[in-house]
Amino acid sequence: MAPITAAAAATAVAAAAALTALGYRTTAAEALRDADLSGKVAIVTGGNSGLGLETVRALARAGTDCVLLCRNLEAGQRAAEEVQPGVKGKLLVRQCDLADLASIKACAAGLTAELPTIDLLILNAGVMALRPIGTNHIGHFFLTQLLLPKMKAQGTPGRVVVLSSSAYMFGRLDLDDLSFERRRYRPWEGYNQSKLANLLFASELARRLKEEGSAVKAYSVHPGAAGIIKTNIAGHISANFCTTCFYALAGPFIKTPSQGAATTVYAATAQELEGQSGAHVQDCRVVRPARRGRDSAAAAALWDKTEELVRAALERAGIA
Secondary structure (H helix, E strand, O other): OOOOOHHHHHHHHHHHHHHHHOOOOOOHHHHOOOOOOOOOEEEEEOOOOHHHHHHHHHHHHOOOEEEEEEOOHHHHHHHHHHHOOOOOOOEEEEEOOOOOHHHHHHHHHHHHHHOOOOOEEEEOOOOOOOOOHHHHHHHHHHHHHHHHHHHHHOOOOEEEEEEOOHHHHHOOOOOOOOOOOOOOOOHHHHHHHHHHHHHHHHHHHHHHHHHHOOOEEEEEEEOOOOOOEOOHHHOOOOOOHHHHHHHHHHHHHOEOHHHHHHHHHHHHHOHHHOOOOOOEEEOOEEEOOOHHHHOHHHHHHHHHHHHHHHHHHHHHHOOO
């Protein structure tokens, strides 16, 4: 065996230090670890604000061509214009309303025909307190189903990154009433359920892809150890004394959007995750989910139920 030189040892130590340094305060740019992603294509839902915008910014600076999927096309264009200076990758903006299956289908058809490849699909968009299961889970599920054939046919490594939250630990799935049509609707209960659905969807997707022998991998992400990131996801919750006090007390623990996006970027690009499809990632490291996040039977049942709901909605809307 050839002796290890001092230079090689120093390089190894530096690489190890860079890896272990990733954590709670890591930014999206730091999570990339100077990776060159030229030629890669990423689709980011909700790419016009908050964590989505910071994810786009970091990936595009590393050379990735990014497609921002936004409900409001004008907002998306403004965001792209803000990010464009200083990035190497191209930025495209496409309209997609995750609460509208017709919009999702039209968008996916356009992307499949337009894009040379789809290397990364980052399911970032989310709403809070507006019966979020449709946008947060069902819309993303349908979009993924439509884009996966292209990703799998490429035969090259690809990744689906699904944003969940520590809120999944408080979530409870009611497969007979996911949309709270019979139950009394409580905003936080709905949000928690949707985040549990996100995690279980990524887990079941990873299992199915592995079973098929696909080169595409799937991961779920919790953006922060305390889940406290000041973005506009809570924009539908009115400001009041309690929320004001909450942000005042939580100040020392609040992540910036760039710090919040770090784990998304890490899950999308870190080579050490290649053999860990299905992993749940938090603060740029793999963590073991709580028990309800590891329920494989619930994950499979949710997949089947979501397929059923999508089929029924398409039939009602007359969408072939």
